[in-house]
Amino acid sequence: MDLTSEKIQRILSKYKFRDVAVEELEKIYRIYPGMTLSTGTYTFSDSTQKDLLKLTGTIPVQYEGRSYNFPIQLWLLDSFPFTPPICHLKPTSNMVIREGKHVDAHGRIHLPGLHNWDHPKSSVVGLLNEMVTKFQEDPPLSSKTTTDKKDPHELLAFVSNFRISDGGISHHDQPINKVSVIGGGDLGMASVMSILSKCKVDKLVFIDVAESSTKGGSTDLEIFSLPKVEVSRDISASAGSRLVVVTANAWSSEQSYVTVVQTNVDLYRGIIPNLARLSPSAVMLIASQPVDIMTHVAWRQSGLPPTHVIGAGCNLDSERLSHVMDINLNTHKPAWVIGELSDNKIAVMSNSGLNSSASPEIAQGSSSTKPLLDRAFEIMKNRGQRSWSVGLSIADITNSVLTDKRKVHSVSTLAQGWGGIAVEVFLSLPCIMGVNGSTRLAGVSLGQEEDSKLRNSVTSLSNLMAQLRI
Template sequence: MDVSSGKKQRVLSKYKFRDVAIEELQKIHHVHPEMKVLTGTYTFNDGTQKDLLELIGNLPVTYDGRSYNFPVLLWLMDSFPFTPPICLLRPTPSMVIREGKHVDAQGRIYLPALHNWDHPKSNVVALLAEMSSKFQQEPPLSSKNSGDEDPQQLLASISNIQIEGEERHHDHPVNKVSVIGGGDLGMATIMSILAKGIVDKLVFIDLAESATKGGSGDLEIFSLPKVEVSKDLSASAGSRVVVVTANAWSNEQSYASVVQTNVDMYRGVIPVLAHLSPNAVMLIASQPVDIMTHVAWRQSGLPPTHVIGAGCNLDSERLSQALDINMNIHKQAWVIGELCDSKVAVMSNVGPSSSQRMQIAPSSNASKPVLERALEITKNRGQRSWSVGLSLADITQTILTGRSKVHSISTLAQGWSGVGTEVFLSLPCVLGSNGSMRLAGTSLGTEDNAKLQSSVASLSNLMAKLKL
């Protein structure tokens, strides 16, 4: 592999491990002599640019008894081979990218070997072998449909790959949901969503080292239809809803230190999930849910309408049921504020069959005692894993079906009813495929407003102590 040209030498001189990088390039050439080393300028997400080496070639893949050559490009970072390359497809004008588990809509490739890169155990030769293996299972490119072309004709070294059922129209999106986090809550969420019958594909990603000891390992043994079990975040690519139930509790003494453990775990997970599914609604169930939803929003770069928390949805559904069954009041009610003892109950202004626009009714001397009695009925029911899993499935169903149902979910509360701080609280929101939209604020009354402001202060203080 020739790297003797002046331009290549100038770029190589800036590599931190120049000699090791050259040695790795020679190993690649020995196995893949068709791969070429060029130089180019790579533009990072923040707009900065850097001159780097790029590895270009066609990756041979056998699919359905036929051979294909998929054009790929590997950008070698200046710390190569101790950091993984950025891998991309190079489709010709006659090709179309087939977004899937290992490839996003822009053609970037995501593989376990990249996620778990650890030189010298990891190398490009092994990476290309895994890439070829994955592409044999799910080809990432096909030729564009054209009435003037023979569908069997080779186009730029790629045969026309037709996968039955793969093409979908924009009005029939794939209902793919990913659940991140194992344990009882992760399993409960998977089973609850599956029981709803609303998904085309359900991905369960258990990040815990002991995953094989829990339910996710059993799911791999006793496979369920539409459920894929993985430990690779790239399996979540293209999801419409990403549910995060993972927790990484530590033995730290202070509460802030315990929460920081979760924040640190999120730092390596949330940005990747957001990149893999940029149009998804991210639904947070990690604890404390209001804080972790706030953290996820800050780390993801997604709009606040697309990052929500389970919040007080479970308590709200229980409250509405108590009003309906025990007190014969047929109006939707919500528990709002922080998921703690300072939460507040509110009621809608209309019944479920009304054609009027649903709003939060102002607090009154008549409604407050009723709501307090209903809350007392639901007291001490707890937040067990199966209950929370059912609640998460309820929220997910509303998003996927576009029902525009109102849920009390954790959302950015700044600007709502006098909240001036950037903080996440449970508020009634209309949910749909495009995310969440808050109901307008209302007058809460002195006592309830004091509870809300107390939650705002405590959550703001805790956020200030965390390192995002």
């Protein structure tokens, strides 16, 4: 959200509580990064006019198993945030307003949160969440082609290739090989540069949703423009992507680990549903931390099939393990690190050689393979996961998807049903990656020590998920 433009600064200077308003706007952008700030002249019911700030964007709404983006506009009065915004639906030419309990015939939104506004207890983020809840119960938009009853099943509130801006909604064609990276900071930048180097892309969109202190990288990309790269802060720029990489993190200063992770979950709530709606056929690759939890959260929030939501997981460790075993130990067979990205991760080997044409399978654990894997782990012991190395790993997975390479990667995926895992949990498992997402390799019997580590991870991850508000 750009607060530095001359127009915005000029209007903002007239706000009675400027500093508090800026703080509130920054909170909005952290949770709803797709909202854009601009200026305009608002006409009140008594025909008086005033230059004000306004927020324009969409909110994600689920209705009977389908997903929609509802375009809205919020006018911020000069006493904001101590007075509530004036909220309107902004239907496209294909939409018609369904007058109801919370929306009048002119699109003005009426909610309890507006009528009972009491800052700081009340906030725009809370108001937007209330809109989502109320509109899911009674969608206020429908298609113009429907009958007088305006059946909400015919909603046209979301089209996968529209762009919302202050000037309205426009349609645009997307190139075939389009990749979007969501999240600023070092990992976002590393992912962009690695994908550009390794993958054949027609367009790469870098959407910066990081804190302002880490936005230097995206600004530099804007200054030193690169071919095929678009830098944006508008989620709708990702529309039509074949693969979406999410590196965004919103770590808080809270001491509780659960609270820290919840901050990331809250950030995702404003990002993931929009990404899924804008690119419903895309593979979503998660690299936010903790990766197994955030991949699980992204799958829940997106509504995409589990084969299309994966995490970077243990892919980097797996590539390192295979390299060490091939170069240092002369095994000439792929190996994968599986399980949770933690001290509980374990290693498995393939039945077939590196250049074999046979279908890949995980080898049963044996007394002969365990010493090799333990030795390889020892060699890898002091190798960290720096941003640039994770970025290279992300590019490797991206390349397998875009080229339908059918390479086996150890990625975080829905593990339920694998190796007797009965609960819904995401762990890194060997998966064949291609244009249609991931296909898990069949599970095998593990040794007692390895199985115990895997079960411990299942328990700890399940317990953490149960404490989060998804």
